[in-house]
Amino acid sequence: MGFGGWMLQEGYMFHLGFLGQQYKIKGKITDLIGEKETAIFYNKWLKFHTQKADIDSMASWGFNAIRLPLHYRLFTLSVKEEPIKGQNTWLPKGFEMIDSLLNWCKQDHIYLILDLHAAPGGEGNDLAISDRHPDEPSLWQSKANQDKTVALWKKLAIRYANNTSIGGYDILNETNWGFDDPKDTRGTTEKRNIPLHNLFIRITKAIRSVDSNHIIILEGNGFANNYNGMFPLWDKNMVISFHKYGNFNNQASIQKFLDYRTKYNVPLWLGETGENSNTWFTNNIRLMEKNDIGWSWWQLKKMGINNPLEIKEPKNYQQFVDYCAGKKITLSKVKAEQILNSLLQNIKIENNIFHKDVIDAMFRQPYTTSTLPFKPNTISKNTFIKAVDYDLGRNGFAYNDADTASYMYTPGVHTEGNRGHTYRNDGVDIKNDANHQPYVFSIENGEWLQYTVSVNKTGKYRISYLTASKNNGGMINIFNNDKLFLQNLKVENTGNNTNFEASKTSSIFLKKGVNKIKIYFTKGGFTFKGFTLATE
Template identity: 30%
Template sequence: MKHSDSQPPFKRRWRSGLSLALLIVCLLPQLSLAQRLSMLHAQGSKVVDASGKEVVLRGFNVGGWLLQESYILKTDTLDSQARIRGGLLRTMSDQELEAFYAQYRANFVTKADIDFVAAQGFNCVRLPFHYDLFLTRQQRLERNKVSRSPRNPRTVDAYVQSLSQWYDQNQLFTDTQNLDGFRIIDEVLNWCAANKMYVILDLHAAPGGQGYDRNINDNFVPLDLWKRKDRQGRLIYQDITVRLWEKLSARYRQDPRVAMYDFINEPHKVNPENGLSNDNAEINGLYSRLINAVRGQNDQHLVLLEGNGYGNEYTNLTPDKLQVQDRRNIVYNAHRYWCPNDPKAADPNPNQINLLANLVAFRDKWQVPVWVGETGENSNEWFAGAVQGLNSQNIGWCHWNLKRVEGVTSLLRVRRYGSILTPEGRAALLRNVQFKECQPNRDVIAALTGPATVRTPFAALRIPGTIHATDYDMGRNGIAYHDAYAERTDYRKEAPTNNGSVYRNDGIDIQPIADKPSNGFAISDMASGEWVNYTVNVTKPGTYTLQARVKNDANTPAKLSVKLDDVVVGALTIDQTTSTTPWVTIAVPITALPAGKHTLQLYVEQPGASLSWLQFNPSTTPTNTQGGQ
């Protein structure tokens, strides 16, 4: 007989009651946070809360955190998290690797990051995660063996058989109190609920990998989710995916802080070219299983489906085709990158829904909510146009991404850290990813949250004083600046809108420079007819001398007009400079400037110049010289 059974009944009841009371006390903070949010559900083509009020989810992805992607961390040659881990394991033990990743996860996103996102006005966070966070640390050691030898099919097969054994013995995803994945989700839910923000749970790296792109789904063999069978002939990765969502559903089925379950991120290349069907039959089968599994637990959370072709193509995945009894609370996803924002642009395939016209038509035809789970990786001009189009249709969206090393398109910019494969680089990375070390990209925030026609200062600029050329105003193309190529609308055209891809995220081309003194950047590649605007405060009226730090690689002079409130007040002619003296300072007279707030404009009459800074100095005897100062 067990010791507890030998206790008197009243003691057993007393201790049981005390345990329940302690559990309630521990859960009270979480219950209080959850009560601030309402469980969401679908009502026709809208997402509404428990009172029937429409909720449009607009927020940020926290990619690169629970699944490392090479381009986010500037480790592109390593290609995926598994390959990063394999590189690290050349010089680190398994235990040291686990310790590093534990610290990385502790630093990359914290409550301070979520509080900052909320302060910008966003109401949700999409949480991309790797399935391996729901393995025990001992189980992850088996996956590490494949990372050490990724090209050996026997190590992959051994890992698959280990998964099969754990699956059959019910040893997968069971310790919900201690597994890293559940613990982190719980933490994020608390952080977000404290800010009245919802969370979307996104299985970004599914077991086996949902496509070819290792960066996204961290696969060992492409498309194994759809193709890999174990020795019993089962599509074992699909069985494991279903079980993971059963465990997630069991834990969160009544949690209103969770807005949606995003079953599988961006399945792609699931097609005959890779030995699969031409009508998404495999995707339909797995989605139907997942919906039935979640609904079988009396879980009515919104479930988000992602189409083939990186989340956008829904042939054979429309509500009438799904093999489910309960079609309630299904949301359809689009991922919008490098495509037109013109509301009239349409794809001839009505089931390809990344274009605005198709997205709206699909929603209205099937009377289901639609949501853009990822959008970004473009210029501010494109962001503003995309947000304007989506907001006008009450379609929610989630920007990609929160953080990126040297990223100009993310909400926060992480400083360069070196190599993740060195101890010094890892130490710098762990430091630099912390919120307090990151730099907000204010122009990105303004493009996503500001009115479409507003121009606002990027910096407080005064005359007399120095104006860095790259500190032009924030706003859309044609309002704050004019550039001939200000947004990328064709995924086949990979040319960046900002040739240097540094400092700002507009069409204006910016290059890093070593010239001193400067802010380290200069406007470059200025074509005829392009211009930039600066909001300036003239604190001392009068006549000025304008000095400009310039460069000209062309063999013909470049010319810039200087305007104040559309009136030409001076002109800059920049002769060709030399390789030995690439940057020179020129000085020209400026007509009298009135006091007050004005718009200063630099207009390109003839191309060729690069511009670092302008300096306005009061002068009664202006000069006109060019030399290498």
């Protein structure tokens, strides 16, 4: 699992994608509360964001490695800040953070992979991922920045050469640069990649001069996917890392890398992937496991539903977002401090929202089509089951939805999974009502949801469903244990799709023990909030 957002903030992680770089976020905070208070804020951020409880939780879920994105400024000064040109001032903060994390990792038998995510000067034209300032020399435009990068890796290797909890050195994240063709801003069509190749060799020599133990992980240009000019490799203990986002999970999508593995006898690692739906996660992991490729997800926590942990928005956070966006808004220092202090509390794992559906999709669903209850549903006299609490499992087994994933980097495909982007990360579309209660919307013909319920006594039960619709066209079938019980139940017009009303009750037969009730949407076009089961 990648630890994005801890040592290096990217704007999109906190609904600040329009700002992008961390230094811009920091600048806005400084404008609001001052330099001293901003420094205190960031020290607390580094303390609270990732703690031992995060590592313990990851171990309990099944993770055995962490990829830690490093920001060079936690370890050394920038080139222009150095008091003596050409020398390196080493800062203790970053090293101390790694030491502490390594101690937690050792206790939980988890490897730590160091990933230089923000190199001196920045390694690409995607500015946010390396916190790059576009008006200053990049890594590729400054020998001094390259020298500092090499020196940083040697310093790290000296410190951790004999540490057996270190899994490897991921020496440069996602270069995206046009070396021969400046118009190739993403670096996807470069044919030679000579500066990248040369810097990799320099870093390797520096590491190997002090550390012959650890794996060196390479990432090509074009966001770790362009390996032109990288072969043959120059060290016997290397791994090729590729990154995978928003494309199909089929053999063709990874065949180029499988060919590299065969031709050059080098292991593969899917070093970064994710930012999608549970269905996409499951299918991606199935593809990797089938091809004997290890994987590292992105990321543990941020604002949003497609990670194991979700950071809740603080009260009035939108005011801070609006201020950062340059909107005409008055935000006092006191109010800003309240919002930011709440954010500091919300980043702690004990205050995060745990998305068990994401973990289930990653660790259980790749290996089985069986389903599990999302929540325990024991039927008593009058039990309401929320629409959004359908079973955990794959699409087509726990639920059926026509649009289950986002293919944002696949031309001509415009799907996104959960269009409401709340509560769960499956394909089912979920929104919150005015009282922040979730419901299912954008229901299409043939979609369905399954609910596992426990019944203490065999017999007839009354069932009614809570729906809203602006027309009379909706139709529902109800199955129990795959047997059709109720057919062509009408969804009444309630005036609009947010005015929920309970249907008339019908009778359904349930056996003692586990029952799997399927709400099948024969004709969609309405919204669904849940159903009630009651004893007759």
